[in-house]
Amino acid sequence: MTNDGSQLFVIETSASQVLVIDIETREITAEVPMGPAGTHMYHPNDEEMWAHSDAEGTFYVIDTTDHEIVETVEAGLGAEGHGKLLYHEDFGSTGYATNVNDPAAHVIDMDAYERIDSIELGDEGGTHYKGYSPQTSLAYFERSGGVGTTAVVDIESNEVVDELDLAGGMYLTPDEQLLGNIGEEEIRFLDATSEDSDEVGTVGVEGGPDALEYYEADGTLYGFTANTMSPDATVVDVDELEVVDRIDAGEIERPEDAHSLHRSGVSGDGYFFTPASADGTVAVIDMADRELIEHVPVEDGVDTVQYIPE
């Protein structure tokens, strides 16, 4: 969603295009062509959407006003590969792109629309998940392709300062004190204020957790995850590092030949939403009461949800 809340940009992967939806009228106002196999999209500034084409390892920069492609930015070295974009106001006009085919974090000049450098992180594998701690100015890049570690880069010098023995998605808490890392059947919390990224603790979460959303209630920070291998969402007390609840959220589809599964989860205004593609529903959970409100029926194929506040 654009920062002003007026438009929703959605990647329609099968059509290699981005749909622009007017939030007020809820109508599609534009179809913007992009490269094939689009997955992730980012809104690094008020004027642009950066949509990544995995087939080309390229970001398509879309002007949010006239809905035209402003530029294409080839981020991956081999002009292909699944990738993400790490950006923060601390970076200015610089962004960092990951690519599962490249053992590097690519430095992107987002004003010049070009890759200006690549921070080498190893000899094999690639990069996938990313995270950033403003407290320490450290960026975290998961080393994918079987490497199983996470490289730590000082963004002020663009140099590798550490390598952590963990992998998976990274989610910064709202107070920027902890960095949650989703591993297999566990969530590890790191001290986001520590130059050494010290581990604070680990919570075992059964069911294949994916996507972590935080919610603070009564002075306690909770983490809500959607699980890929079980029909529930797990609630973790981040302070106590323990699972406090499991809430029915429905099942996702698990194709037999899938080598990895994902389940998205978003939150907003105290609600946690996660699609249950196998049931054809989206679970709506009250984060304060930690209870399911409803399984809302949706069309087949829904696997991503975006919260639009009123």
Added chain:
Amino acid sequence: MSWDESLEHAFASRRRLWLFAILAVVVVVLASVATPVAAHAYLSDSDPANGEQVEALPQEVTLTFSGDGVQTADVTVSGPDGDDVSSDATVDSDDPQLVRTPLESATDGEAAEGMYSVKWEILADDGHTVTGSFVFSVGDEPLDRDAVLEAYADDEPDEGVPPGETAAKGLLLVALVGLVGGPITAGVAVYPIADRVGSSMRSVDRRLKRLLTVASALLFVSVSALGLARATALGSLSTATVLEFAGMPLGRAWLVQLGLAAAVLALFGAAVAGGIPRRIWLGGSLVGAIGVGAAVSWSSHSATAINRLQGAILDFAHVASAGLWVGGLVVLALVVPLLLRETAPADRTTVAASAIRRYSLLALAGVTLAVATGLGLASWHVPSLAALGESVYGATLSTKTLLVLLGLGLGGFTRIVLLRRLESPDDADCDGFVGRVLGGAGTRIRDDGGQPDDGAITAFTRAVRFEVAILVLVVLLSGLLTSVPTAAVVGGDDGPGTATIEREDDVDIELMATPADRDANDERLRLQQGEPVVLEVAFTDGDDYLESERTVRLLAESEAGDRFQVELDETEDGTYATVQTLPSDGDWELRITGEPDSEFVAQTVGAHVESDASTHDHDETDHSSDGDDSLFTTLLQFGAVAVGVVGSVAVAIEATQFRKRS
């Protein structure tokens, strides 16, 4: 008994009239029945289909034709390496529209993968040889642009002029024209006049018999040659080939024509030898020629491609009316001068004028019918004015039309100017341009002291003979017209038409589709469902082709929800191309993306895909589907009707005036 009385006696007798009519009908029906019910044959389906991708090489390729049956077929299937992988094609004994070609390949599995091209040639029941080609692929290998374009180019109708068939057809038509028009003109414009002035008809008979004997010999020779020319479609000319041809439906029809032509020749052989009454050899000539003409018309372009009965009738009427006009003119040119020599000098101008008047009535009817039917035939076979310049057929028809106009002009001169001079020599302008050209009755003095108005007769004879020469050339050109594909076929959906859509922006984009059409007022491409289409994209800046820095892609999406995306291959020409088959009919959107000159471009082009049922239609009357073509066709048809109406009125007026004079 005078010739007029004789004619009246002959045709006043109802019983003889009925016998004559029945005999004519029997001859026509016999010739028609013996002619196969043929129609223009075309490939309507194949397995594998055109552009189909199959998993494995099939054991055979089957071709299904519509229209009518196939007499012989020659099919060659070439594999990815260009090797012939096919055995002899056979026509299914139970279904003459089905042709099977077994495939034999030394390779199988992955080694057999690739693109295959099929080239076929058939001899259809209508005697036309039709050729075509298509492609299919084994495995996931995409269709190759150049190979597909080559296949479509090979699929174009062969516009080559078959010399033997063309010459035979032309001479056959000349013979028919003489054998139809000669007896009628003699019976209406020569013998009655000779009888009236008491001239001896013996020399006229002799001259006419010789003329018609030559025409009947020409008919026999040309029919024979035409059959032999068609037999060569089965192989080199030999007794076996001819016998094989004679056994086919087309061959059997030829035998009937040959029989009729032989009968006419024999009749004149007997007539020259003497002992056969005039009415027999005149009538026999006419009936025999009508029989052969009807059989020829039954397998004409119009009959086989448009509508059997309607086409044959129109075609026959065109030939018969040309016979009235041109055949009669031949008699006027070669027989009437002889009659004039046999006539007393004082009566010559009267005889000449009378002959011209009588013939003019026939000619007016003949011209009216010939022009009206000609315009009607043109409306079927020429879809647009532009088509006249785009094919051998069109060019020949244009030439024929010009010559016809020249002939009409000369005919008008003969009828109006010369006739007036003959009938009123004293009133004729002897000092004007025409008078000087004609030599003027008042100024020309013969050495033998002959009558000064013999100059008009001489001029008349010269003009008529010149007109005959031009119109015989027209008839010969008609032989060419009937031997090559019509303009509608050449310009029809057999050719690899290319439609182009251009979009101008900072970078111009050009999308070309083959085969495709595009209506003048429609920005959409018109494509064919299930048929492989070569889609070619060019990014241009002025005349320069720009290279795309990113893969050029095509996303195709239909209204019905079908969708696919492909990458285009860069060609040697600097364009980007792909070969695709749109699987469903209806409206589609084709979106092209690329990055020429470091600028991302995306353009969407609309396309309308027509289903197999609606477009694979070889009825030539449907070819003129867009506005301009329909207008041209309508104008021709209107012209045909207008000429028919006006001409008929003119004939009626002329006949009335003739009756008053008589």
